[in-house]
Amino acid sequence: MNIAVFVSGRGSNLQAILESDYSKDVISVKAVISDKKDCAAFQIAGKYFIPTFTIGNRPGKVSYNELITSLNKLEIELIVLAGFLKLIPTELLIVFQNKIINIHPALLPSYGGTGMYGMNVHRAVFNSGDKYSGATVHIVNKEYDSGRIIAQEKVDISGAKSPDELADEVLKVEHKLLPYVLRKIALGEIDLQSSQKIISL
Numbered sequence: 507m508n509i510a511v512f513v514s515g516r517g518s519n520l521q522a523i524l525e526s527d528y529s530k531d532v533i534s535v536k537a538v539i540s541d542k543k544d545c546a547a548f549q550i551a552g553k554y555f556i557p558t559f560t561i562g563n564r565p566g567k568v569s570y571n572e573l574i575t576s577l578n579k580l581e582i583e584l585i586v587l588a589g590f591l592k593l594i595p596t597e598l599l600i601v602f603q604n605k606i607i608n609i610h611p612a613l614l615p616s617y618g619g620t621g622m623y624g625m626n627v628h629r630a631v632f633n634s635g636d637k638y639s640g641a642t643v644h645i646v647n648k649e650y651d652s653g654r655i656i657a658q659e660k661v662d663i664s665g666a667k668s669p670d671e672l673a674d675e676v677l678k679v680e681h682k683l684l685p686y687v688l689r690k691i692a693l694g695e696i697d698l699q700s701s702q703k704i705i706s707l
């Protein structure tokens with residue numbers, strides 16, 4: 507299955523998709539897209555000779571309409587947001603209806619929405635005193651973190667002594683859950699258009 511991965515930063519989930527035994531034989535990452543031209547994830551894409559696109563309005567960047575043309579040429583079947591911080595515009599949501607997924611580092615619908623990204627999420631969970639956090643994969647719609655949930659994995663965080671430790675525990679699970687879900691989609695075991703079931707590892 508041909509996918510495009512959208513990133514804004516480090517790219518450890520991109521790396522997991524490229525290297526996991528779950529995904530590497532059934533998933534082909536054909537493009538990596540970012541809103542930040544110098545993000546670390548682009549270096550990972552470079553190592554794998556994957557074309558990159560920086561979205562934006564300035565010279566050298568591509569508009570969403572230009573990107574859609576490129577994604578169609580590359581025969582992209584699914585878009586994966588892995589640490590992409592911007593909202594997805596309507597034109598892309600229409601072309602890829604129910605074909606855009608996101609990984610979120612908490613158990614949605616808790617700890618999602620505007621401003622809930624990165625360490626903001628993990629600090630909020632840590633301060634709440636919750637014993638569990640986790641990772642969620644969901645369909646992307648026009649609001650942050652509110653689309654239909656596809657997969658969720660709980661993580662016992664009772665031993666985490668700081669938000670950083672909590673983030674590390676959750677990230678380890680993200681690196682398994684996302685490739686696992688991608689495998690299931692590629693093999694036709696999850697139908698993104700209609701699936702109401704929430705799977706886990």
Ligand code: GRF
Nearest residue numbers: 516517518519589609610611
């Ligand atoms: C991950 O925690 C992901 O769940 C969230 O942003 C982070 C991205 O990390 N959406 P990385 O860039 O994949 O390392």
